[in-house]
Amino acid sequence: MEAKINQALALLKQALQEHGDRLVYPCSMGIEGSVMVDLICRHGLNIPVMTLDTGRLPQATYDVIAAFEKRYGIRVAVTFPDSHEVEAMVREHGVNLFRKSVALRKHCCEIRKVHPLMRALQGKSAWLTGRRHEQSKGRAGLQEVETDPVYNLKKYNPLLNWSMDEVLEYIRTYDVPYNILHDAHYHSIGCECCTRAITVGEDERAGRWWWENDDVAAECGLHVMSIKQVTGKIENGEGI
Numbered sequence: 001m002e003a004k005i006n007q008a009l010a011l012l013k014q015a016l017q018e019h020g021d022r023l024v025y026p027c028s029m030g031i032e033g034s035v036m037v038d039l040i041c042r043h044g045l046n047i048p049v050m051t052l053d054t055g056r057l058p059q060a061t062y063d064v065i066a067a068f069e070k071r072y073g074i075r076v077a078v079t080f081p082d083s084h085e086v087e088a089m090v091r092e093h094g095v096n097l098f099r100k101s102v103a104l105r106k107h108c109c110e111i112r113k114v115h116p117l118m119r120a121l122q123g124k125s126a127w128l129t130g131r132r133h134e135q136s137k138g139r140a141g142l143q144e145v146e147t148d149p150v151y152n153l154k155k156y157n158p159l160l161n162w163s164m165d166e167v168l169e170y171i172r173t174y175d176v177p178y179n180i181l182h183d184a185h186y187h188s189i190g191c192e193c194c195t196r197a198i199t200v201g202e203d204e205r206a207g208r209w210w211w212e213n214d215d216v217a218a219e220c221g222l223h224v225m226s227i228k229q230v231t232g233k234i235e236n237g238e239g240i
Helices: 002-022 031-042 059-072 083-093 102-120 164-174 180-184 227-231
Strands: 023-026 049-052 077-079 126-128 145-148 153-156
Touching (some): 002 031, 023 031, 023 102, 031 059, 077 102, 083 102
Parallel strands (some): 023 126, 049 077
Antiparallel strands (some): 145 153
8 A cells, every 4th residue: 555655646746846836636526536635635735626516416525525625724626617508508408418318418518527627727737637447447548647639738647556445445544534425335426417326246437327338438528538529429538
């Protein structure tokens, strides 16, 4: 565990040294986010933490934001989708459009997540993620440092080689606040309407958009591989 912590800290410090105040951590408030925020705050790294409020998050996620602010004395910057975009989308397609088709689900993710993230990343040169190799097959080939072709920013993945057991060990060892939905077998947490618990043998991200039953579709577009994918073609990653 100590080696994994040191490796993650080294990458965080590298990112901060290279990018300074143009570095940000968009946190999804999942269990990996708890480790990332603790590493940043415990070691005095001046990296701002932000999150996306889609308007459909579970209460447990808001509780994590409040717990982080109380524990670490920080203010998490909360970014919201454009209200006019959301209203237009709902007027045209209904409040639960994400259930109607993969294309509409991705459109909902685009309005509620991708567009706000693009605004939050303006003026930045790099961002951090809590992605890990073992979360899904689509993440097995990720690298510690990548260049995102859409946002044209450096992307750092300090927890890439961590196992879920190591994440949980860190949480227990340092008594870190975490999303209580993880205790109910939610391994990947997004919008309340698009997240469920997983069962034994499923990928950690199997609880996201489960009704699609499509490995290619089971991403939202925050971590994309091409300009085309921002508009909902094929994505390769999600979860900040």
